[in-house]
Amino acid sequence: MALVPLALLLAGGFYWYGLQGTVSTDNAYLKQDKVSISAEVGGRIVQVAVAEGDEVAAGDLLFTIDPEPFRLEVAQADAAIAGAQANVTALANDSALSGADISAAREQIAFAQSHLQRQQALWDRGFTTKADYEAAQHSVAQAREELRMAQAQSQEARARLATGAAVPGQNPQVAAATVQRQTARLNLSRTQVRAPMAGRIAEADRLQTGQQIVAGLPVVTLVESRTSYVEANFKETDLADMAVGQSAEIRFDAYPELVLKGHVASIGAGTGSEFSVLPAQNATGNWVKVTQRVPVRIAIDSKSPRALIAGLSSEITVFTDGRKR
Known part of the structure; x- marks a missing residue:
């Protein structure tokens, strides 16, 4: 009768000691x-x-993912680049850049001024009509306006061919079309979804x-x-x-x-x-x-x-x- 309680006490003691720490x-x-x-x-x-x-x-x-729509976007971007390059070539060959219109306008001014001088001399002597004299003055003014218009067109043509600080050395239209193509190619590459790391597939x-x-x-x-x-x-x-x-x-x-x-x-x-x-709110009277x-x-x-x-x-x-x- 004493051994059983002693054994239980020893077993409990060893179990308690094993739980310490x-x-x-x-x-x-x-x-x-x-x-x-x-x-x-x-x-x-x-x-x-x-x-x-x-x-x-x-x-x-x-x-x-079906890549065909994205291939078409790449082709469309290539066409946009070709169109922008053709536009740049056309602008480079524009007559406004050659200076021919400005030279012609200056020649027209010189001719109109010479004609005005002759009409002025005739007007002073009374050998011309007032209408002819005023027409000569109008021709000079019109020639000067044509020169200003030719100069404005030349500046506009140069502005279209100019490059900005963001993309130096490249026409903005060509640069925009190039970015469009890069975006289309990136989207095309994203049609193939790959594993970012090694692991096991779940919830497929x-x-x-x-x-x-x-x-x-x-x-x-x-x-x-x-x-x-x-x-x-x-x-x-x-x-x-x-x-x-x-x-x-x-x-x-x-x-x-x-x-x-x-x-x-x-x-x-x-x-x-x-x-x-929803964190617990313990500021209540029945807090436990x-x-x-x-x-x-x-x-x-x-x-x-x-x-x-x-x-x-x-x-x-x-x-x-x-x-x-």
Whole structure:
């Protein structure tokens, strides 16, 4: 009768001693980095290169959007460049730039002034009519206006051929058409959507041939399985002796026999309720104190022989006294 209680007392003592220097929680879940992939251009999917659960490397083709509309945009931009170049050539060969109109206007002024001088001499002697004399004056004024018009047209032609400080040495029309072509080629290249990193394909149900997708709308998720970690929500009362770098043991409900080694990577900057969508408002008369949970990131140090799946329920034990490493 004495041995049984003594054995129970010893067993309880050893169990209690084993719990000293450790804190644990089963409010923990396996996390993996995820990227929601969307197309940068809209259109119809014509090719799907992956399926649910496929492993892909960075740069692998995921799906292709119909490229034909974007090829037509490239062709249209090439035509715009050709039109702008032809316009520049036509402006360069314009008679307004050659100075021929200005020279002709000056010759016309000289001739009109000579005619006016003759009419002036005849008018002084009374051998011409007032109408002829005024017509000669009008011819001089008209010739001068034609010179000013020719000079204005020449300046306008030079302005059309001028280049700005933003694109020195290139006609603005040609530069605009060139940018249009570069944009069209960029959109054409974006019809092939590739993996930004290595990982596993998930949520690929919307990735179907013939599906019309909108630019910026996620259609598939890429899970980075090589950067797995555990997010454990410890009670605030467990954090007194916890510090970054302490060793930890990780167990999973899915694999009861599996035990992985890890360490405390970081301790959250706030409780879970503090970062919730609707934080708790405790300034009320019926306030009840609730023990808060703080997220703690546990890095996985050992390589798992089993596949780690995002969201798996975990149990974490942190050794706060350094007895296990």
